[in-house]
Amino acid sequence: MKKHVNRSKLQLLSMSLLGFALSFSVPSSVRAQTQEVQVIEITARKYEYSGSPIHVKLGSQVKLKINATDHDHGFKIDEGTPSRAQGLVFTSAQDCWLLKKGETTIIEFLAQTPGTYTFKCCHTCGLGHNGMKGEIIVDR
Numbered sequence: 001m002k003k004h005v006n007r008s009k010l011q012l013l014s015m016s017l018l019g020f021a022l023s024f025s026v027p028s029s030v031r032a033q034t035q036e037v038q039v040i041e042i043t044a045r046k047y048e049y050s051g052s053p054i055h056v057k058l059g060s061q062v063k064l065k066i067n068a069t070d071h072d073h074g075f076k077i078d079e080g081t082p083s084r085a086q087g088l089v090f091t092s093a094q095d096c097w098l099l100k101k102g103e104t105t106i107i108e109f110l111a112q113t114p115g116t117y118t119f120k121c122c123h124t125c126g127l128g129h130n131g132m133k134g135e136i137i138v139d140r
């Protein structure tokens, strides 16, 4: 009985290893294509964005789905981030997205230039608000 349990655990492990390996092998084969849509789901809560840093593929259209779990939050690309206009091309011209508590906000952009882009909360949410930041990394 015990042996059986161990075997299924092993199978699970080898399957997750395969998935891990695939996650590395897939990007190189699709890198040449443009307009690939990448959907990324993260959460915003006091005072962090889950899944940060967020890695995206160069040339892909990114659909960022942010679920604010505990409070209204915001999403804004940091002014200090270089070449905002050329680096991440947003489908919307707005500067600050309000992330309503309990709702999922979709933010879309084209990952046009490799680099690290900092974003931050732009809706006052409490004491740690100013430190609520995350990073989007466009891999080459």
Ligand SMILES: [Cu+2]
Pocket: 073, 074, 121, 122, 123, 124, 125, 126, 129, 130, 132
């Ligand atoms: Cu905030």
